[in-house]
Amino acid sequence: MGPVLIRRPVLDAIVAGTVTVAFRRWSHARVRPGTRLRTAVGLVEVLAVDEVDEADLTPDDARRAGFASLEALQKENARREGTLFRVVLRPGGEDPRVALRSAGDLSADDRAALDARLARMDRSAPWTHSVLTLVAAHPGVRAADLAERLGRETLPFKRDVRKLKELGLTESLEVGYRLSPRGRAYLHMPT
Structure with missing residues (x-):
């Protein structure tokens, strides 16, 4: 699906409104606000993309990204290298x-x-x-x-x-x- 790969359970949670952000490590931002990603559950729209410092992440950030804890989010982020970006997402409607x-x-x-x-x-x-x-x-x-x-x-x-x-x-x-x-x-x- 391109620059933001999103697993099906997370896509379902985006549609349900329980996941509103994703965190990705990239050498540079690979999406920008307004991008509409085609997914298995329809379109997902990117509202904002911001660099973040991992030390500034909160348990609320983890919950909004679909993680059970801040530690789980940090563990996932540790698997990759690059600048950490917060990608704000919302359902974007049906795939045309x-x-x-x-x-x-x-x-x-x-x-x-x-x-x-x-x-x-x-x-x-x-x-x-x-x-x-x-x-x-x-x-x-x-x-x-x-x-x-x-x-x-x-x-x-x-x-x-x-x-x-x-x-x-x-x-x-x-x-x-x-x-x-x-x-x-x-x-x-x-x-």
Whole structure:
């Protein structure tokens, strides 16, 4: 998820309002106020990012970050090096890709826009159609296995699937991927 990795229980607590901050050690601030992070529970918005001195942390800081004690927070922070930052967070609403991928009806304009985007993605080397059809034929199959079927490395393959996910065409599963209703509509597949 980028610069602020947040475990699922903490994400659930952010949505519930019981966790409002995260503490991270970085060489420099990797997010800034206004950043909206896409997570498994929807968007999480960054309200503030401040350098903090570990000696100034309080039990209340630990509680607001989801730790049982100040000692537990300090132990977690000791595992990494760098400047300590307090990142103030709040739920930011539903991930807009959820609504996008569930839209199973494509207008002529929607289809033309997708055609244009996929053509740009295919400019240097065509891949979008082969990845979409492979995911359609093998839902829930590990990314490494799918990549191997195409003779590709796993990490670049996963990046490409994420690009398709940004367009609402694919969805991530516990293992592997599947086409979204939007992706199925784009490929003219029955839902």
